[in-house]
Amino acid sequence: MRRPLLGMLLVVAACGTIGSPLITSGEVYEFRDVERGDTIVFHWPRADLPVRIWVASDSPIRSYVETAIARWQAAFLYGEFRATLVTDSTIADVIVRNTPSDIGNGLNRRAPQCAGETDPNINPATNTARLPMHVFMYAVVSDAIPGLASCYAVTMTHEFGHVLGLLVHSPSLGDVMFADPRFDGISERDRLTAITLYSIAPTITLTGRR
Amino acid sequence: MTAACWRYCERWRRDLTAPLVRRHLRRMRRLLTAAMITVGTTPLAAQTGVQLTAGVTSSGxxxxxGVLRTKLRPAIAPTIGIAIAIPTGKGPYRAVLAAHYSRSSLRVTxxxxxxxxDLGTLATIDALVMAEGPIAGALRWQFGGGAIFYRPSANQGVFLDGPTHRWLIAGGLTWSHPLSPHLHLVVDGRVxxxxxxxxxxxxxxxAGAQGVQRFGLHAGVERTF
Structure with missing residues (x-):
């Protein structure tokens, strides 16, 4: 009597499947760029992971880059986005500088203390993104002004949202991808939007380095 | 052979039942050999022993x-194990305390x-308490339970909060063959x-949890006392 019961327990325990939560449209915001005449979807392909990030070793914003990478990596359950810091900028996929942008046509945000800009280098005509991407973040006030550290943390997390493929700003103030973000972290809507992005096929392929 | 036989043997052969196909005999010989090894070997009953094994573990x-259409599974892992078997009385049963360590890459599809x-490596350690008893000769059953400890190489993804552990039940078969009076070859298969x-x-x-089955095949030696 006991043996069949134990056998049944084994079978029942082995057959269960974990229940994945559904993601509804109300829980995510638009992440595709639909304003350039076509729908543009970009995310890093698994074959190109981890994304290689370069930031100067003595840069005052290096720790904020590390924080932003850790935050976005933690948003994913299956390693969809992974990044690592490299010491050679010539092999980097993304170059981060603590200077004002010298490109000027990227996705930008400006707060009272600091400003940031990301140039994903996407060409809608050819459906390609040319590496390396560039991220700029710099202080617009003196280092002694309170709030600069917080501004850096929020801004770098926001810019890395663009790096991983969130090409559009969130309409909600509670998200780090809001155009003028205040939220220091990654909201549930940011997280669900990012994993939704990585669950669909991109329209953009990478060119350049690699 | 007699002259009569010379005369009649050809006919007798024709009249006799046709010989069995050689393949049948070969199969029977193999079955008999296997049965003799299984049943005829000295049983390893009620002896204290220490086992060291190595093998492989395949995890489910x-x-x-279902929403992100993704599956996470460890690759087939090389495994090492150690076990101590203690007789539970004068009968043929033993209590077995076993631990296995396996390590392989964690794969996402x-x-x-x-x-x-590949999402880095995943090590698992299982610690089991099992009962063991005879089936026939050197073949014995094992059944018990314990815990499995997951040790990822990095705190990321589903292991963002670091190592975790789960309770498990286990069962299997073990076969032993004496190499010397106190040393036995052991082979065990476990689920x-x-x-x-x-x-x-x-x-x-x-919601809920994923049912995971693991299959292990190990071979090694047991020193009895």
Missing amino acids: ILVTD DTDFGTTD DSHTFTTDVLVARHY
């Missing part, structure tokens, strides 16, 4: 994400894109079952 899928990726989830999966509203 840890997470099947995206079923939509058809891509597979265990547990349910898998992690704190981060629970925090992200994954």
Whole structure:
């Protein structure tokens, strides 16, 4: 009597499947760029992971880059986005500088203390993104002004949202991808939007380095 | 052979039942040999012993994400094990305390894109308490339970909160063959079952847990006392 019961327990325990939560449209915001005449979807392909990030070793914003990478990596359950810091900028996929942008046509945000800009280098005509991407973040006030550290943390997390493929700003103030973000972290809507992005096929392929 | 035989043997042969096909005899010989090895070997009953084994463990899928169309599964892992078997009385039963360590890459498969990726390595340690008893000769059953400890190489993904452990039940067969009076060759096959989830999966509203079966095949030696 006991043996069949134990056998049944084994079978029942082995057959269960974990229940994945559904993601509804109300829980995510638009992440595709639909304003350039076509729908543009970009995310890093698994074959190109981890994304290689370069930031100067003595840069005052290096720790904020590390924080932003850790935050976005933690948003994913299956390693969809992974990044690592490299010491050679010539092999980097993304170059981060603590200077004002010298490109000027990227996705930008400006707060009272600091400003940031990301140039994903996407060409809608050819459906390609040319590496390396560039991220700029710099202080617009003196280092002694309170709030600069917080501004850096929020801004770098926001810019890395663009790096991983969130090409559009969130309409909600509670998200780090809001155009003028205040939220220091990654909201549930940011997280669900990012994993939704990585669950669909991109329209953009990478060119350049690699 | 007699002259009569010379005369009649040809006819007798024709009249006799046709000989069995040689393949049948070969099969029977193999079956007999296997049965003799299994049953005829000295049983390893009620002896205290220490086992050292090595083998492989194949794990089932840890997470099947039906929404993100993703599966997470460890690769087939080389495994080492140690066990202590203690007689439970004068009968043929023993209590077995066993531990196995296995380590392999953690693989994620995206079923939509058809891509597979390695997410670092995943080590598992299982600690089991099992009862063991005879089936026939050197073949014995084992059944018990314990815990499995997951040790990822990095705190990321489903292991964002670090190592975790789960309870498991296990059963299997073990076969032994004496190499010397106190040394035995042992081969065991085991299946265990547990349910898998992690704190981060629970925090992200994954319901229930994934049933995971593991199959292990190990060979090694047992020193009896």
